[in-house]
Each structure stands twice: as structure tokens, then as C-alpha cells.
Amino acid sequence: MxxxxxxxxxxxxxxxxxxxxxxxxxxxxxPHWLLFEMADSRLIFAEKTFSIRHPIDLVARIDRAYGDGNALALVELKTRRVNQIFESDVIELSAQRVAIQFGTQFRVRQQGYILLQNLVTRRTIAHKV
Structure with a gap:
């Protein structure tokens, strides 16, 4: 050997x-809130609207989409007094994912991120959903 x-x-x-x-x-x-797993990603889309007709009529405006060459990671920005994610936030990210996947040739990751910025402290926390 x-x-x-x-x-x-x-x-x-x-x-x-x-x-x-x-x-x-x-x-x-x-940016300080960006998760380590997204360190090699760069901003691909910001405040962009996507619309599709198939499989359903859907219009979605994304806050941010970061790409690492393999797939996009969606980031939704929220400003709130409490550090809480709502079902509507996850539904919004899901609609954005469908609109991008069917409206472009980009692959979108299964998980996305919701950034919550506290109105009082201005502290930003990233939540993986």
C-alpha cells in the first residue's frame, strides 16, 4: 500500500x-446580514417584477435574488416591530419562486430567506424558510 x-x-x-x-x-x-452559505453569491435581481401565463396567471415582484452560478436564492425584506415570520411571507416567496422558474431559465433554490429589520433597533435578522 x-x-x-x-x-x-x-x-x-x-x-x-x-x-x-x-x-x-x-x-x-x-452586507452584514448575508448568511455565510451565500458568501459566494452576487445580486442578480433587485425590485424586479416577473409575470407568467402558464401554469397559472401570476405576477410577482421580488425584493432580491442572489445567485451563485448554480441557482438563485430569493430574499424578502420586511420591516417590523417583532421578529416574527408570517405564513403570508412564505407564500409570497413561493409565488416569487414560481414566477421566476416559469418566466426565466433560472433555477431557484427550495429555501429562501426573509430579512426582518426591527423598526426600533434597526437590527436585521435573516431567517431561512
Whole structure:
């Protein structure tokens, strides 16, 4: 049985560490609320309206859509006094997802994000839904 050389292991570990550091650097440059899993994403759509006729008539205006090259992640912005997500928020994201998937060639992730900004403290919290 042959083991990899220590030089080969060192290079592999170095490359993995450099990739990890690049991801952290990209995340630090993004808005503070952006989740680490979206560190490599960039803004694709902002305040854009999509409409489709098939499978149903639907018009949806999205707040933000971030893409990482594989799929879009939808982000809905809400300003409230309480840190609470409502069913209507999830329904809104779902309608946006359907409108984008059937209205464009983009693939949209199953999960989206709702950003809640507190009216009093201005603190923003991201919720994955």
C-alpha cells in the first residue's frame, strides 16, 4: 500500500485552506446580514417584477435574488416591530419562486430567506424558510 507524499498532502491542505479563507473574505465584504452559505453569491435581481401565463396567471415582484452560478436564492425584506415570520411571507416567496422558474431559465433554490429589520433597533435578522 502506497501513502501519498507529505508534499502532496501539504499542497492539498494548503489549497483547501486558501479556498476557505477566500470564502471568509468574500463573506466579510458582503452586507452584514448575508448568511455565510451565500458568501459566494452576487445580486442578480433587485425590485424586479416577473409575470407568467402558464401554469397559472401570476405576477410577482421580488425584493432580491442572489445567485451563485448554480441557482438563485430569493430574499424578502420586511420591516417590523417583532421578529416574527408570517405564513403570508412564505407564500409570497413561493409565488416569487414560481414566477421566476416559469418566466426565466433560472433555477431557484427550495429555501429562501426573509430579512426582518426591527423598526426600533434597526437590527436585521435573516431567517431561512
Amino acid at each position: 502506497r501513502f501519498p507524499s507529505s508534499a502532496g498532502c501539504t499542497v492539498a491542505i494548503g489549497n483547501a485552506f486558501r479556498s476557505f479563507l477566500r470564502r471568509i473574505y468574500n463573506w466579510c465584504r458582503k
